[in-house]
Amino acid sequence: MILRAMSVKQQQAPTALIFDFDGTIADTFSEALRLFNRLAPVYGYKQLLPDDLPRARNMTTKEFIRSYDIPRMKIPSLIREGRRIIGKRIIEIKPIAGMPEVLCALRPQVKILGIVTSNAKSNVEAFLAKENLEFFDFISSVSKLGGKSKNLKAVMKTFTLEANEVVYVGDEYRDLLAANKAGVGSVGVCWGFNKHHVLAKQQPDYLFQDPKELLQLISTSEDASVDHA
Structure with a gap:
């Protein structure tokens, strides 16, 4: 099922289709949760317990940081350490079910296919090589938690x-x-960390429940029209 957001800024197939990595292409959820809890005593924030997961997935980024007492000044160091540890286990990480096939179908239909991620470029490259998905035009790694808009503008x-x-x-x-900060079109995917109603707060052009629905993006707006949910 496709969930269409109320506002539609994108009316044609995109020239450039850019993906987040963790939770969008790669199924890093379990590994990220294990890592988050492992580093909690080191960085002085609360652990995320299994019973708290549903509530956490319904939080915005600011709400999550505040709820788990994550020191903002330590976030850059936390990201760097997380990248390092994830890099050692990248061989164990699987793609989101159905994403490799969808990406392969999108590649010949999109002029520019890229990744903007908070993960390390080397980690993403290792994952793509492992999964035979080495056809992206660029991988842009963001050093700050809220820096993706600048990277999108740079792209x-x-x-x-x-x-x-x-x-x-x-x-x-x-x-x-x-x-939204970069002024580009957006698609929220509901198979990752945040739940669909949290994603809907940013009024993306589309909210997709299944990777195959991404193929709607290479159709015309008329062909890809869907009902509100």
Whole structure:
């Protein structure tokens, strides 16, 4: 089922389709949860217990940081350490079910296919090589938690793109916030961390429940029209 957000900024197939990595392409949820709890005593924040998961997935990024007492000044260091540890286990991480096939179908239909991620570029490259998905035009790694909008703008400048030619696909509230700040189209995917009603707060162009629905993006707006849910 496709859930259509109320506002539709994107009316044509995108020239550039850009993906988040963790939770959107790669199924890193279990590994990220294990890592988050492992580092909690080191960085002085609360652990995320299994019973708290449903509530946590219904939080925006700011709400999550506040609820788990994550020190903002330590977030850059936490991200760096998380990248390092994830890198050691990247061989164990699987893709989201159905995503490799969808990405392979999208590749010949989209002029520019890229990734903007908070993960390390080397980790993403290792994962893509393992899964035979080494056909992305670029991988842009973000050093700050809220820095994705700047990277999206940099991508537009590098490839001489207008905002209405770009769509960013992500599974978290902060991904869609970044897309809105950059002025580009956005797709929220409901198979990652945040639940669909949290993603809907940023009014993305589409909310998708299944990876195959991403193929709607390479159809015309008329062909891809769907009902509100």
